[in-house]
Amino acid sequence: MWPSGGRHLWPSGGESAEQSHTRGHLVYAASGVLTVQTERGTSIVPANRVAWTPAGFPHYHRAHGDTDMRIVFLAPALTRLIPDHPAVFLASDLAREVLLALTGPRNYGDSAPGYSRSARSRLHRVLVDELNEADEQPLQLPEPQDDRLQAIARMLYETPADNATLAEFGTTIGASTRTLSRLFRNELGMTFYEWRTQLRIYHALVLLADGHDIARTAYACGWANPSSFIAAFTNIVGTTPGRYRTRSV
Structure with missing residues (x-):
């Protein structure tokens, strides 16, 4: 994983193994549709939404349509500002651009310098601020x-x-x-x-x-x-x- 989580290109029908992480993370589909399955149900993540999965929640992802999946992990200090349960938020234009920047080529590869730790921290704070302004969306299908x-x-x-x-x-x-x-x-x-x-x-x-x-x-x-x-x-x-x-x- 890159420090921010990174970019993953999945074919339609691609599915991860069940997993959990020590840090909570945001998932965004720049194209395609993702579903995030937890014990709470299925979160549906189309291209105008971002899904939040807190630390320690077992989950798996599935791609519907060829999907450009972006993952951003958040520090525990920031996650206190976000719900302690899986949720889906509307992705504002600013949140979308920050997500794309944090998972773009400046984070990996040899062709461009990566963001500094302080720059990534600032972008993470902007992203969390945007989510705090967004209402939770009714795109979770409880099981x-x-x-x-x-x-x-x-x-x-x-x-x-x-x-x-x-x-x-x-x-x-x-x-x-x-x-x-x-x-x-x-x-x-x-x-x-x-x-x-x-x-x-x-x-x-x-x-x-x-x-x-x-x-x-x-x-x-x-x-x-x-x-x-x-x-x-x-x-x-x-x-x-x-x-x-x-x-x-």
Whole structure:
């Protein structure tokens, strides 16, 4: 690893082994889509987001679409200013440029001098300040622990376009709608429909990164038409699928 973490070019489908680190780190996808899997769930990191994984959290990364992955480790003194749980933040223009600078050619190779330790420290402080100004983004898909919720999750991971109601899923797995609704709220902090929308957006990000067009992605992820997909995608991701697709490839 370079002092800042560095740059890693991954082919679509590339996946790391499970790992943990003594320092917390930020992950950014300059292109493509990354997912970061921890015990808390799956953090989805498209090209306008940055993911934070605190020290000691076992995790692994997976690339969707050819992905330009950037990693920046932070000193413990700085991590006190960031949440103590995995999180996803909007990457401001300044944060993006700092991330690219910290993981660019000035950090490795023989063609250019590297940043001094003091320069890297200043850039790290700017980056943390930018994250402190950014709200956490709803791009983490929590993983259910209850067996009944896991059964629903498996069905929807396999077929995200499935429009079955919670009552219909309950009939399949042998649980009441009331019980399942309570489990979703208590265990995952959201309703079933909110969770399913998050899962569908996750699949949409992956499909768009792999080059699928907007209409095909909308239908594959369960939306009745592209316009309703565009509205839901923009509400959660903060940009339209078309703009996101242009930026992520």
